[in-house]
Amino acid sequence: MVDLLLAGRWLLAVVLVAAGAAKLRRHGRDQLVTAIDNYGVPAGAVSGLLATLLPWWELAVGGMLAAGVLVVWAAAAAALTLGVFAAVVCWHVWRGHRFGCGCGTGAQIGWGLAGRDLLLASVAVAVAVGPSAARAAWPGWHARTVDGSWQASLPVPLAVIVLSAGWRLARTARSAKIWLVTGREGRMAD
Numbered sequence: 001m002v003d004l005l006l007a008g009r010w011l012l013a014v015v016l017v018a019a020g021a022a023k024l025r026r027h028g029r030d031q032l033v034t035a036i037d038n039y040g041v042p043a044g045a046v047s048g049l050l051a052t053l054l055p056w057w058e059l060a061v062g063g064m065l066a067a068g069v070l071v072v073w074a075a076a077a078a079a080l081t082l083g084v085f086a087a088v089v090c091w092h093v094w095r096g097h098r099f100g101c102g103c104g105t106g107a108q109i110g111w112g113l114a115g116r117d118l119l120l121a122s123v124a125v126a127v128a129v130g131p132s133a134a135r136a137a138w139p140g141w142h143a144r145t146v147d148g149s150w151q152a153s154l155p156v157p158l159a160v161i162v163l164s165a166g167w168r169l170a171r172t173a174r175s176a177k178i179w180l181v182t183g184r185e186g187r188m189a190d
Helices: 002-024 026-039 045-067 071-094 111-129 155-182
Strands: none
Touching (some): 002 026, 002 111, 026 071
């Protein structure tokens, strides 16, 4: 059970760090600013502040989960963040809106995105309430401990990182193939 929660913790860390990093790139930031406007956040200082802080929030929470620092609090913050994302996406999809999600991937909002965010929020809740902090690198920095060596758990995050990187590379290769065939992003012509 602890290894499963540790894998969930690392999955959340990889997703949040990748999302935060994608939003810091120029193209990702432009998508985020456009999406914030589409989500209905008042233009001006509020949307600018949100566009500036959100990537750093995701990087901080993901980094805390990866490092095993304040795991319960970081997992709760991840659950709240992903839950809010899912609720906002559901509301817009329910009303028939379609636009870029602002996640840095170029994806459109839809039920699949909302479902993914809800699934990740559920994983974050499980990490927050479970004994996932047992294998933290700094055992004194979290709320609960369970006997176990964090060094023995290194294969778990390594596997999550390798699988996540492989998934991202496969998606990137598919996007490059689509671009080469059609000259634009999107689906390949049949």
